[in-house]
Amino acid sequence: MTETGTGAAAADTAGTLILAGLPIGNAADTPPRLRAALETAELVAAEDTRRLRQFAARLGLRIGGGPGARVVSYYDANESRRAPELLAALRAGTDVLLVTDAGMPGVSDPGYRLVTACVDAGVPVTSIPGPTAVTTALVLSGLPTDRFCFEGFAPRKGAANHFAALAGERRTMVFFESPRRLGATLAAMAAAFGADRRAAVCRELTKTFEEVRRGPLGELVEWAAGEVRGEITIVVAGDDPASVPREPADLAAAVAEREGEGVPRKQAISDVAKRLAVPKRAVYDAVHK
Numbered sequence: 449m450t451e452t453g454t455g456a457a458a459a460d461t462a463g464t465l466i467l468a469g470l471p472i473g474n475a476a477d478t479p480p481r482l483r484a485a486l487e488t489a490e491l492v493a494a495e496d497t498r499r500l501r502q503f504a505a506r507l508g509l510r511i512g513g514g515p516g517a518r519v520v521s522y523y524d525a526n527e528s529r530r531a532p533e534l535l536a537a538l539r540a541g542t543d544v545l546l547v548t549d550a551g552m553p554g555v556s557d558p559g560y561r562l563v564t565a566c567v568d569a570g571v572p573v574t575s576i577p578g579p580t581a582v583t584t585a586l587v588l589s590g591l592p593t594d595r596f597c598f599e600g601f602a603p604r605k606g607a608a609n610h611f612a613a614l615a616g617e618r619r620t621m622v623f624f625e626s627p628r629r630l631g632a633t634l635a636a637m638a639a640a641f642g643a644d645r646r647a648a649v650c651r652e653l654t655k656t657f658e659e660v661r662r663g664p665l666g667e668l669v670e671w672a673a674g675e676v677r678g679e680i681t682i683v684v685a686g687d688d689p690a691s692v693p694r695e696p697a698d699l700a701a702a703v704a705e706r707e708g709e710g711v712p713r714k715q716a717i718s719d720v721a722k723r724l725a726v727p728k729r730a731v732y733d734a735v736h737k
Contacts, residue, residue, distance in 0.1 A: 462571045463490075463543040465534075467559060469552040469578025473655035473679070475506050481576045485545050488513040493522035493534055495548040495558055522546065523558055531562045538571045550679070551580055556600045556624055581653055581681045582622050588660050589620075589648035589683035596620040602633055611640035612722040616687050623682040627651075630680055631672040637684060638665040639706075640723055646685040652678035696734035699726070703735050 468485060471477040486492070486509050494500040497519050504511050511519060522530050534544050546553045546562065552575075553559030566573050582598050597619045603610050614621065625633050630649070637647070643666030651659045657678065661671055665684070699720060706716035717735060721728040 461539075461541055462569075463538045463541050464572040464574055465538055465562065465566050466543060466545045467553045467563070467573065467575040468545055468547045469576060469580065470503065470547055470550055472550045472579050472581050472584065472653055473658075474579075475503065477579050477654060478507060479576065479578060482578060483507065483509060485576055486511050489545040490517055490542050491534075491537055492517070492519045492545045492547065493530070493562075494519060495521075495523045495553075497521050499549055500547060522562075527558045527561050531565055534562055535565050535569060535571065538566065539569065552578065555580070555582070555598075579654065581624070581650075581679070584653050585648070585650040585660075585681035585683050586620065586622055588650055588653075590662055591620045591646060591648065591683055591685045593620065595686075596622060598622045600624055601626075602636075604629075607633065607636045608640065611636050612719070615640050615723045618686045618688075620686050621684045623684070625680045625682055627676045627678060627680055630676050630682075631669065633682070634665060634669045634672050637682075638669050639719065641665060641684060641687075642723055643669075648683045649676075650681040650683065651676065653681065655679075696730075696737060699724070699731045699734035700737075703731060 466485060466489075468482055470482070486504060489512055492500070492511060500519065501511065511517070520530065520534075522534070534546075538544055546559055548557035548559065551557060554563055563573055565571075586593055586596055595618070597617065599614070599621050601624050623633075634647075634649075638645070644664045646663070647665050647668055648660055648662045649668055649672070651657075651661075655678070661668060663671075702720045702724070703713065703716045706719055707713055711719065713735070717731045718728060720726075721731045724731075
């Protein structure tokens, strides 16, 4: 579609916002385009300027294309203030290279606000693609890859309801999580999706101590009870209705299992209905027969 009006005029004179995907762990994965962009950039916006300089030092790179080159911070806490400043620089004709600590800006990292501002203003946006934990974990998980969805970080509050709403999702699901919350998140997943649902926990991808743990969610909950460190990506198989038992005896057994975990019967019935995607009345009738 052809641009018209002030947006098109702005695009003729504006600089370009360049979203750069940094390696998710192994610096050797840095593509040549990213090396060149870091060395020639007029203005670099980084989630953590110190870590960016450490990353460049490991590669033997000097950031910036000359004495006027600048590196500024761009992170969650200052994004609302910094985005208008960067947009003004772009409108004035300066190219801006946006990088985050690992992965792609805007994907569970700062960047979305600036991208939308550029789109609204008619400022060009391009990308230097790089490694991503989402597809790396997906292909290592051993779970179906033909259809998948990325769910990012689960909410800190209401995780049980969040996962219950995803219980009927047919696609393979990919989540990010912190090691500190891993055990609680896996337990909430097991309650919502079923302890037998296949999953994989991918830790420290592309790094020296890379590890992939595969198995039913129930087993992964036990494993995560120990100390787990590093960057975490969780991959969970989608719902397979054909494999889910929905006979009355099976429904009653599922409720009894939840009650055995200390869940009140009314809540257990609701949980099972959501997890197995069956009417709550059917589960209620199965229990009371």
